Every structure is written in C-alpha cells, then in structure tokens.
Amino acid sequence: MILVQMSDTHIDEPGTLVYGHFDTSQALERAVAAINAMEPGPDLILHTGDIASHGSVARYQAFKAITDELVAPMAVIPGNHDDRDALREVLGGSASLPATGEFLHFVIDDHAVRIICCDSVIAGETPGEMCAERLAWLDARLSEAPERPTIVALHHPPFYSGMTGSSAKGLARGGGELDALLRRHTQVVRVLAGHAHRPMTTAFGGTIAYAGPTTCYPFDLYTGPERLLNITHEPPAIAVHLWLEDATPAGADLVTHTIPIGDWAPPLTLLKAGVKVLAG
Numbered sequence: 001m002i003l004v005q006m007s008d009t010h011i012d013e014p015g016t017l018v019y020g021h022f023d024t025s026q027a028l029e030r031a032v033a034a035i036n037a038m039e040p041g042p043d044l045i046l047h048t049g050d051i052a053s054h055g056s057v058a059r060y061q062a063f064k065a066i067t068d069e070l071v072a073p074m075a076v077i078p079g080n081h082d083d084r085d086a087l088r089e090v091l092g093g094s095a096s097l098p099a100t101g102e103f104l105h106f107v108i109d110d111h112a113v114r115i116i117c118c119d120s121v122i123a124g125e126t127p128g129e130m131c132a133e134r135l136a137w138l139d140a141r142l143s144e145a146p147e148r149p150t151i152v153a154l155h156h157p158p159f160y161s162g163m164t165g166s167s168a169k170g171l172a173r174g175g176g177e178l179d180a181l182l183r184r185h186t187q188v189v190r191v192l193a194g195h196a197h198r199p200m201t202t203a204f205g206g207t208i209a210y211a212g213p214t215t216c217y218p219f220d221l222y223t224g225p226e227r228l229l230n231i232t233h234e235p236p237a238i239a240v241h242l243w244l245e246d247a248t249p250a251g252a253d254l255v256t257h258t259i260p261i262g263d264w265a266p267p268l269t270l271l272k273a274g275v276k277v278l279a280g
C-alpha cells in the first residue's frame with residue numbers, strides 16, 4: 001500500500017496571493033503533478049487539513065478544480081483554517097466526509113492499513129482539541145478492528161513541537177487523554193498530522209507520530225524566546241507512507257518518506273534490473 005499525505009494547501013481564491021507572496025494554487029498544481037508522476041502511483045491521498053486559507057465555498061471549489069486532476073482517490077480532514085459546512089458542501093460527496101453530524105470524522109477501510117480520520121478543529125480557533133465525544137468515537141472505531149494495522153489522522157499534532165511560534169502546541173485540550181487512549185490500542189502504526197508546515201517525528205501514544213510537510217509555504221524551525229513564526233523558503237513537500245508487507249525483522253511495517261517538490265534534474269540511474277550502470 002502506498003499512501004501519499006499532503007497537507008496545509010491553504011488555497012485562496014484564484015488570482016490571490018496568500019500574505020501577498022504565495023501562489024498556493026500553483027503550489028498545489030505542482031504537488032498534484034508530482035503525485036500523478038509517481039510510478040507506481042499511490043493507492044490513496046490523504047489531506048491532513050488546512051485545505052483553504054480561510055474556509056469558503058469558492059476556495060474549496062478552487063481546490064476541487066485542481067485536485068480533480070489527481071489519478072488516485074483523495075480523502076480530506078479539516079484543519080483550523082477550514083469551515084466544516086463549506087467543506088461538506090463542495091467535497092462532501094467525493095471525499096468520505098460524513099453527510100451529517102457535527103464532526104467530520106470517518107474511517108477508510110479499503111486498504112491494507114485502516115485509516116481513522118479525526119476532526120480536531122475548534123471552530124474559529126488555531127489550536128485543536130480531542131474532546132470527550134471525539135475521543136469516545138475514536139475509541140469505538142479502534143475497538144472495532146483490534147487486529148488491523150491502523151493509522152490515526154488528525155490535523156493538529158498532539159505533541160509539543162519544540163517550536164516557540166503558534167504551532168508549538170497543536171492540541172489545546174485532550175492530548176494526554178489521546179496519548180492514554182492510543183496506548184490501549186496497540187494496532188496503531190502511526191499518528192499522522194499536519195498544521196506545523198514542516199515534517200516532524202516523535203513518539204506518542206505508544207506509537208510514532210508524524211506531522212507532514214505543507215505543499216505551499218513551510219514554517220522555519222525557530223526555537224528561541226521571541227515566539228517568532230517565520231515562513232522559510234525551503235521547498236514544499238509531500239509525505240509518502242509505504243506499508244511494506246515483507247519488512248524485516250519485525251514483519252510488515254510502515255515507512256515514511258518526505259519528498260520535496262521542485263524542478264530537479266532527472267534521476268541519475270546507478271542500478272537497473274540488478275545491473276550496475278555507473279561505478280561507485
């Protein structure tokens with residue numbers, strides 16, 4: 001199974017530059033082209049939230065127009081910049097989003113790894129939460145299939161990033177409870193998040209937690225006292241999660257690759273069908 005994670009696309013209305021600088025639509029077009037060029041292609045693309053710069057029907061329609069070009073199916077979960085009602089109106093029929101209920105949480109059960117998509121949004125606020133209702137829903141979903149390897153996805157990283165800007169702490173409430181819950185469900189092979197606009201990995205809930213990169217403007221790694229949140233000019237990226245049935249020594253395992261997006265020279269082939277092409 002090949003799962004592509006894209007995150008924090010921050011699409012604005014066509015012709016608008018986010019913060020006066022960033023053409024996030026063009027950045028998404030590049031990400032879509034990079035994903036479509038994968039050989040073999042992914043089984044699924046998961047967007048871990050902040051689809052739009054500010055949630056609106058027009059912005060989600062712009063997002064849909066670009067991502068309709070994706071060859072593989074895509075699922076989306078909301079981030080703090082998103083609007084649940086507008087998201088449901090534009091993408092509800094095509095992106096696994098539930099038609100009713102307050103929260104946009106759902107399960108993707110069609111692949112070798114089960115994916116439980118959570119809604120960690122507090123409407124109108126930057127940090128997220130996993131409240132008692134959402135934790136109970138997640139607990140019930142995990143209890144349904146304890147033998148199935150499972151990814152738990154949510155927009156807000158449930159761990160402290162070490163950055164001192166606004167992305168330092170993803171979850172305002174429920175992080176400790178989520179950690180304890182996941183420790184009771186040992187089938188969780190990864191927690192996937194977005195929000196931080198740069199890839200991060202740590203231990204959480206008895207498993208591995210990974211925050212994926214953004215397709216548009218990455219945040220700088222700033223750990224100083226001034227609480228700066230700088231946009232850096234590092235390349236945007238996607239993550240590719242490979243479920244490897246034949247991994248050793250522990251059996252099947254999920255391996256995560258972070259892939260920058262940019263205009264690179266073509267690959268230099270060193271080996272082809274087991275034959276060494278270049279020395280060294």
Ligand SMILES: [Fe+2]
Binds near residue numbers: 010197
């Ligand atoms: Fe974001």
